Amino acid sequence: MHRISSVCIAAGFLSQTLATGVVEFPLSKRDASGAQSDIARGMLVKRDPSTVEESVYDVLTWSNGGAYYTNVSVGTPPQIQTVILDTGSSDLYFDARSASACTEPRTDSNSCRGGTFDSSSSSTYKTTITGGFNTSFGDGSTATGDFGTDVVQIGDVSLQNVQFGVARDVDSTTGFAIGLMGLGYSFNEASENIYPNMPEVLVDAGAINSRLYSVFLNDVGDATGTILFGGVDTSKYTGDLTTLDLIPQGIETTDGETVNYVYEFVVAVTALSTTANGKTTSVFSSGDASGQSYQNTLPVLLDTGSAAWTVPSSIYADVAALIPNLDDYGNCPCASADADISLTLTFGAAVPITVPVRDLVVPVYDAQTNVQNQTTNGEPLCTFMLSPGQENEDQPFLTLGDAVLRSMYVVFDLDNGQVSLAQAAVNTSTSASTSAAGSSVKIVPKGPGGLAKALGSSAVKSAAGNSYSIAPMVSTTANFALSTVGTAVGTATGTAAIPTEAAVSGTVGSGSGGNGGTATTAGASASSSKKGAAAAVRVPVFEGAGIVLGLVVLGGMGLGGALAI
Structure with a gap:
């Protein structure tokens, strides 16, 4: 997914806050563990800089050619969210539980499939910019709402005061609504007020040395790969x-x-x-x-x-x-x-x-x-x-x-x-x-x-x-207060990472809470159990002033953002 906007460089936009360590997520295409994180129980563990692993995985039944997802949690107590991992954009956002698309039945073609965030249920959530989040997509879909801050957990790392968008109005015109973690330069965010995004938060929190990460998606027949923040494998x-x-x-x-x-x-x-x-x-x-x-x-x-x-x-x-x-x-x-x-x-x-x-x-x-x-x-x-x-x-x-x-x-x-x-x-x-x-x-x-x-x-x-x-880091006074949590988010790999509701027909699995649970392949070919699409038509990609989300079916350019057809 790619965002296009008019940008200007403001003077003094430079920060060189650096730290040490590595943060790792295994990449697969979507995991939905419903296990309660230890942060909910107050069990924070001091973390030495090393690695943080998450499953990022491919749900091929939700989008043409598949899309790579990872799980995070947000709030206190934590709420599991599935987000598309996107190097073509820069914002982190979640779909609000109150959004109309997220109140529709799960069988609806435009329903929320990546989990929803109920800010009123989090004791640590704060709205920072009311109405400040406004994202538009290549198929005419939009996601608008507020910017807020809360505790965000990735792998076994808990980070306080992380800013993200809360999409309270999701107009999903062509597919399921799903949140997103943009990993591009914060300079390219869909916001008038640029803020530290996830690579910069990890640097500022002392988890990694600099804004560097490595991506390994693995073979088309493999459900999981890795993203390694701060290092190389x-x-x-x-x-x-x-x-x-x-x-x-x-x-x-x-x-x-x-x-x-x-x-x-x-x-x-x-x-x-x-x-x-x-x-x-x-x-x-x-x-x-x-x-x-x-x-x-x-x-x-x-x-x-x-x-x-x-x-x-x-x-x-x-x-x-x-x-x-x-x-x-x-x-x-x-x-x-x-x-x-x-x-x-x-x-x-x-x-x-x-x-x-x-x-x-x-x-x-x-x-x-x-x-x-x-x-x-x-x-x-x-x-x-x-x-x-x-x-x-x-x-x-x-x-x-x-x-x-x-x-x-x-x-x-x-x-x-x-x-x-x-x-x-x-x-x-x-x-x-x-x-x-x-x-x-x-x-x-x-x-x-x-x-x-x-x-x-x-x-x-x-x-x-x-x-x-x-484009330099955003200068910030925010305290991201990094901690290690005993129970990591989204550690399942392989077919175990694929939630039941996203599994190819003919597979079996057992739900594990969250957004559908896990599934194991039974009697499906390797290719058919790993690939997917949602419709048998071509759709052109249009680009607007905000994030350009090339949501295209059958050979289309892009997937992701808030929607996956």
């Missing part, structure tokens, strides 16, 4: 990491001057090739040795909140021609996923990433029944996770979502305006690692070159350092 990728500078965008300062500024995760794809049945064909090659240009490259936003990769129509046509039995709507029999086809994308003229076709051809489910749709011939129906689109003057890049990110290990370094990339080592364990000697988890120190210091200079091909201005 060397077991989750192959080869060396290569660091690229993020590409800046021109914005206007408060004195009317236009400057180039880094505030989104935009990098350039400088080459693309396909390999089919052993034959490799170049689709395009930019010839840009620097990999740092919007010209003659494919600039892309690395966006975990989007499912598909949106490409120019000419490139879409070249690649789509290889997919067996692909129709004009981007649909095909699921057997097409078995074809001997792969794509190789080169990022920044330096990092080749290979994506197998099985990550690009995914099943389509009926969102109301969780039953996989079929072709007219009675075969299981799938959709192709590339989508044709075009850059425009206001957005000179396209969105690269989970279909490609699953094949990548990505280190998002907000402080230094860089990302570091490598081929993902899929199907590896997602259990939490410790920072002890010999562990695969390496804590990254603050400052330029921190990754090389953590891993050794020979294990990182580093850029010299981004010479453009980088």
